[in-house]
Amino acid sequence: MKQETSHKRRGFISMLWMPLTLYLVMLVTSFVVLTWHDTRNVWKAMDATLDFAVARLEQYFNAMSNERAKSEIRLLDKTAELNSRIAEAGVITNEQLDQYAYAQRLTGIVILDADMNAVVQTTIDGDAAAALHSMLQKPTVREIVDYPVKAYMTRTQVGSRTVDFAAVAREDAPGLVVAYAEREEEDASDMKLETLFSGFTFEMNGTVTVSDGKTIIASNSAEIVGHDVKKIEEGSIPHAQWDESGRLHIVDGMTAWSGKRTAFENYSVYAMFPDLAVYNSRNTILLYGTLIYMGIWLCFAWLRAQQSRRALEKNSEQARIISAISEIYCFTFLVNVQRGTVRIIKHPVEQLMKMDRTWSMNEVVQMQAAQNVAPDFREAFISYCDLTTLAQRLKENPNLTLEFRDPKEKVYLMTTLPQNYDRRGRLESVLMVTQDVTAEKERERDYQLQLKKTAEDAERANIVKTDFLRRMSHDIRTPINGIRGMVEISRRYVGDEAKQEECREKIMTASGFLLDLVNDVLNMNKLESGAVTLEEKPFNLRQMVSEIVTMVEGQAWHENVQVSCKTLAWNHENLIGSPMHLHQVLQNVVGNAVKYNCPGGSVTISCEEKGFDGTTATFLFTCADTGRGMSAAFQQHAFEAFAQEESGARTAYKGTGLGLPIAKELVEQMGGKIHFESELGVGTTFYITLPFRVDPNPPKAESAKPEQAASIKGAHILLVEDNELNMEISQYILEGAGAIVVQAWNGKEAVRCFSESEPGTFDCILMDVMMPLMDGLEATRTIRAMQRPDAATIPIVAMTANTFSEDEQRSREAGMNLFLNKPVDSVKMLQTVLECLKMGGENAL
The missing domain is CATH 3.30.450 (Beta-Lactamase)
Incomplete structure (x- = not known):
């Protein structure tokens, strides 16, 4: 600190004495030259003034x-x-x-x-x-x-x-x-001697005095007229020795005068000039010159101060950077390349940093190589620290680093950072820093392993997907081939009703498999993209389990598999959750148990309430089969997409390898867990645990009333469809049930038909979504905006092959009431129309 203060003091003195010396030299020179110039001018002014006075x-x-x-x-x-x-x-x-x-x-x-x-x-x-x-x-x-x-x-x-x-x-x-x-x-004349010079102003505030030897009889300074000339000479104009030319320079206290005397007849004529006026230009020039010089010097000093401040800031910044670097690195050395000296800034041994000495590069290199570098890396370390080639190596590779290990097998990374260059552009100093990168190396190694594992997983997934596509090629072509083949067979046996029924049954089976295949692929895509939205609606768990058992019993009868259901202890059956997705999970698991079972085998379904915390009940669903089971190798990948136990071509229509992944994703989204136990050749048992909120307002049990068979006979329906085949199928189903159908082949035609009809003509509208000219959504919005009584109340059903939730959401936002998926199921279509008729009746009321 003292050394820094002394350096600042010397810098200030150096910045001060040089301008001061220059100023003094310029001041003395200017003073002499300007004094000579003004003196010469005043002598001229004296002569001119005396000439005027005498005249x-x-x-x-x-x-x-x-x-x-x-x-x-x-x-x-x-x-x-x-x-x-x-x-x-x-x-x-x-x-x-x-x-x-x-x-x-x-x-x-x-x-x-x-x-x-x-x-x-x-x-x-x-x-x-x-x-x-x-x-x-x-x-x-x-x-x-x-x-x-x-x-x-x-x-x-x-x-x-x-x-x-x-x-x-x-x-x-x-x-x-x-x-x-x-x-x-x-x-007398207008001229008076005593006022002869009154009102005259002479150059440089000069004073003209006329004396008769005793009294001042005339002057341009009225206050001295009439005074005794001796008193004047002793006072304002002191007596002095005049030179041969009559010139005089006198000083009276703080006042100095320069003057000259001449004689005219019996009078003495004086011309006196105050030095303050005589040397006014000199003093003014020196004053302004001093001010200008001081201004220039202050600007120069300010610039120097700014330069010093920037230099100080730069040095401080470098010091902060070095300090920050020292916190990151375990070894930090500031090396003077030209002198070959080293300053130790950071070292694990604190005594080395406290030593106030300059180290030679050779000492530091030998010390580091002996203590902190493993023998296998010492030769490379010494070569890296060679200062004779350092500048050239930095030119070739600015990012000059060396990785080495210490005797304890820790990994270090040494980096050389250029700091300063001299005026010739030669490297002057560098900062050599060493960082412990052992942890980074371990993380990098772990990352590489993880990356390798990820790549292997991706490659395995790609292989699985490729295998899936290969199998899908078979699984898609096989039912298509069956459908086309059955159509050809039915044409040959036109009159054989039994053969025709057999062909129709096989066509329905093959098309059902294709539909399941498409649905599974779409559902998996929804799950992977996060497009699945869980419901929060009340449902009856006992009724749902009964429906699933009823659905799989038909499939089980064809497979010669027995299905049984055991209901264990239940305290709550009216729940709130996502029944659609629960239905899908149970259907996938139970369907697989039937599909992959052995002839004469069995499937046992059970459901047990495991706990209740006051608002949420937890249920355990179990599905045990006596099927073929899964190998230990396949059990590791059973929940992976597209994974299947059998890799060969199948002669029967089996699954896509997406049922279990879909079930697992849905279970986890609903906050549950799914796992299984399986033994090859023995069977498989799935355990599904799911929580559901208990419905606080369960529906009251109603006595069974005989229901009359609902019918759509006589209903007026506007059917909007751009595909001829779909139009024909839909029209066939509706007219077969007794409905009256009006066709429209696009949205624009549907809007025209509706607008031209009388209010109440149509009971509902079945609207395809994707159509030319005007799509179904735009047509629906147009109809809802019409100014007629039934425009806002007529039920409109969206018919689309798009099954994503966002498609259904867009349909509802456009004003559609219900959603009907394609391919159209006749039962589902008729049920949907019945629901529309019910809605129309309620709106009419």
């Missing part, structure tokens, strides 16, 4: 000079006019001077004698008097008295005022006439 001052002083000349000339003209007036008047008073001064907008007038003493004057304030006195002391002014053609004009500053003076020689006596006027703002 502005020149413009101002030129304007002021023109205005001063005009003002002084006007004052001189007014003074000369006053001199002329005094000469004409001779004497002038102070009041007259005041009036003239007011009229001419003069500030003051003084009339002097030759000694420069005031003769007459207006009121003069102290500052003006001092300025006047100073002016009169000038030789140029005194010379005017001696040279009257001369005149004197001047402008001087009196306090905060600007005053123009004019002097001319008196015409009436030696002396001077002096007039002065304070310069009024409205007379």
Whole structure:
């Protein structure tokens, strides 16, 4: 953990110092270049600003000079006019001077004698008097008295005022006439020195300052105008040593300035620029450059972090995979192919995993071969672990494995999994894992044995089926041959009634065998496909057993076999179950007992109630015969489909080999068991145990009443059949019983006949299911949908050779009431018609 933390710290420092060093180099270089560039620009800006300031001052002083000349000339003209007036008047008073001064907008007038003493004057304030006195002391002014053609004009500053003076020689006596006027703002030009640069904005927030050596008299920064220049130099513009070109760079606390000074007449002109504005582009570029660089570095760091995270996830995933693999495998080695070193990740000996050392491949191979590989497999194991050929073998076969055994005969499977490749694509490391596959091998062996057994069973079943088909070829052709032969014989003995009866009896026997054969095959197919649906209906067990005995007695009489039935202790005989299938089971077992018995033999049937749990009674059915019995070999396959004791051709019509399999399947579906005991040449006894629910509402015993013989005479029947032979047979049976038959040869014709008839015309409809144009199901649905009183109530019987339960279900869903199987039995047909007539009578009521 410490090593991993140290590695991460070194990786972070490595990722930090290189970009930081590059940033510092770029920052210093950019700072020097941009500073040089901005300094050069500010020097240019200084020169341009000072040139503008000097030009502005020149413009101002030129304007002021023109205005001063005009003002002084006007004052001189007014003074000369006053001199002329005094000469004409001779004497002038102070009041007259005041009036003239007011009229001419003069500030003051003084009339002097030759000694420069005031003769007459207006009121003069102290500052003006001092300025006047100073002016009169000038030789140029005194010379005017001696040279009257001369005149004197001047402008001087009196306090905060600007005053123009004019002097001319008196015409009436030696002396001077002096007039002065304070310069009024409205007379002055629009240009003022103190506002000469007001409103101007210079590049890089520059400041222009004009000083007369004491006071700042003009600037574009209004707040410093009027300040003492020394204070400014000590404060906002500190005093410093200017270079020969007049340039200066000064620092005052947190503020730095770059400036330049020049002289114009009696004024000093300064152009100063704050470094914050001078180097604003440099600072902005460095700031945005830093931000961009930081953004790039952060993106790079994020990408590196994502790459590191993915690498960490990949390593973690590899670690998890290796850990998971280690749980599956008993030996796990991480091998560096290029160095020939091994890291033991999983080993049954925990001390080897705890040792913090790197193993050589040779050490591990020798240790494994000696301890965990059987001698017969060591040479193959050492060859498999050869690192010099490992890369080539993996290229040829990526799924490189080795199966070997250990000294204890356990089976292991060793697999090599490539892990990493270097930049040149050479194999760098692999994971060698070994799994204990002993259990898998045993399961595989068992599976192979089971597969072999299944194949043998399938082959045996196929042989049995082939043998069955071979026998069926004989068993089907034999009765067909008998039927055809009897027909030929009956044609020869047309007048011999006894011979004709014998032929008819044999034909019926042969056709009965064919029917049983077809029924057995179909029943077996139903059972194998799961198509058999058990019933849940009440029945009387005593009555069923009696019916079965009655049925087999005729067969037993022909075979010269005696049938007896013993009824043991019964407490319940009214049951709920599937009587049809119980009847089939007992008929198959008892029928076989008669069929395979010996002449003069016997069959004994018994039924005993073995238990009752309150709702369900369990019965044991026993069928014992004194027939030929079964061999021990055949007893092992007696319940297999198509199995028969005799394999040779038979001269008598026997079974299909499906009776017992059908009985066994039905018994098991009803929740019972069937088994037998047999001895060859002695006989066979079958035991059938079946549970049935006891009927909680058994029918009450009714006294026997004489029944009148039922008849279908006069019944109107719509017979629908597409086969001419079947039509003829059915019509013969029905008309022979007195019924009136209307023929229809397909479903469409049946619908037409019914729809065109008056309601109540037909008592029932016998409908074939499979017909052209319109089948029986569609015809039934069409009839049921008609808007007439008898459409929903007329009994419809399905006649079909299909005996599957789903066929019967489809017929009932279509609207048919009863189901009559083909080939048609005359008794069954007449009973079905009678039941239809009974249903029609109930519906009529």
